[in-house]
Amino acid sequence: EAGVVQSPRYKIIEKKQPVAFWCNPISGHNTLYWYLQNLGQGPELLIRYENEEAVDDSQLPKDRFSAERLKGVDSTLKIQPAELGDSAVYLCASSVHSGANTGELFFGEGSRLTVL
Amino acid sequence: AQKITQTQPGMFVQEKEAVTLDCTYDTSDPSYGLFWYKQPSSGEMIFLIYQGSYDQQNATEGRYSLNFQKARKSANLVISASQLGDSAMYFCAMREPYTGNQFYFGTGTSLTVIP
Numbered sequence: 001e002a003g004v005v006q007s008p009r010y011k012i013i014e015k016k017q018p019v020a021f022w023c024n025p026i027s028g029h030n031t032l033y034w035y036l037q038n039l040g041q042g043p044e045l046l047i048r049y050e051n052e053e054a055v056d057d058s059q060l061p062k063d064r065f066s067a068e069r070l071k072g073v074d075s076t077l078k079i080q081p082a083e084l085g086d087s088a089v090y091l092c093a094s095s096v097h098s099g100a101n102t103g104e105l106f107f108g109e110g111s112r113l114t115v116l
Numbered sequence: 117a118q119k120i121t122q123t124q125p126g127m128f129v130q131e132k133e134a135v136t137l138d139c140t141y142d143t144s145d146p147s148y149g150l151f152w153y154k155q156p157s158s159g160e161m162i163f164l165i166y167q168g169s170y171d172q173q174n175a176t177e178g179r180y181s182l183n184f185q186k187a188r189k190s191a192n193l194v195i196s197a198s199q200l201g202d203s204a205m206y207f208c209a210m211r212e213p214y215t216g217n218q219f220y221f222g223t224g225t226s227l228t229v230i231p
Binding site: 031033040041042043044045048055056089091093097102103104105106107108109110112 | 120149151153158159160161162163166168207209211216217218219221222223224
């Protein structure tokens with residue numbers, strides 16, 4: 001079974017430039033999460049999707065961040081324009097909830113963004 | 117209030133010794149799940165162990181065990197027979213159905229295994 005796939009792994013951009021991150025969750029996982037992780041900190045939720053619906057985007061800075069999950073599978077997270085403070089690792093995770101499993105999050109390898 | 121508190125920013129352990137990483141949580145939801153993740157320097161978060169709030173016994177997975185003390189709201193991770201490859205960041209997390217199955221993470225503990 002393929003894991004959560006993210007790209008790019010690394011991205012270096014100048015401030016004010018746009019950037020996009022892509023995530024392909026594990027097949028059959030209806031819940032998809034985007035997390036922000038600063039150095040030495042735990043992941044912080046940006047947005048959570050149940051299928052194609054964003055059910056929790058309260059922590060997403062909507063003035064510059066946007067996300068979409070068309071057809072309830074792949075997802076894209078965009079930042080436009082990027083600021084110096086956006087330098088971080090962007091983690092995508094997916095999960096499926098049922099009575100038979102623990103509902104743990106499966107994470108991708110993350111996309112490390114550096115804004116110069 | 118913090119949902120998950122990890123009070124040990126860094127820990128050291130001798131190879132082959134056991135180590136306990138602390139985690140306390142805060143919730144009023146009677147049904148919740150507790151998780152531990154390992155994050156090596158490569159960056160990927162790796163699921164280690166799960167404890168459900170209604171589970172009577174402490175969870176175990178190989179060298180990992182979870183010391184679940186519900187009344188104290190603590191869920192400490194015990195790693196037995198530490199190996200050099202255990203050196204990583206460790207995050208405690210809670211899933212809270214009351215908030216729509218949102219996950220809350222602690223700030224992590226950096227574990228270094230000394231040869």
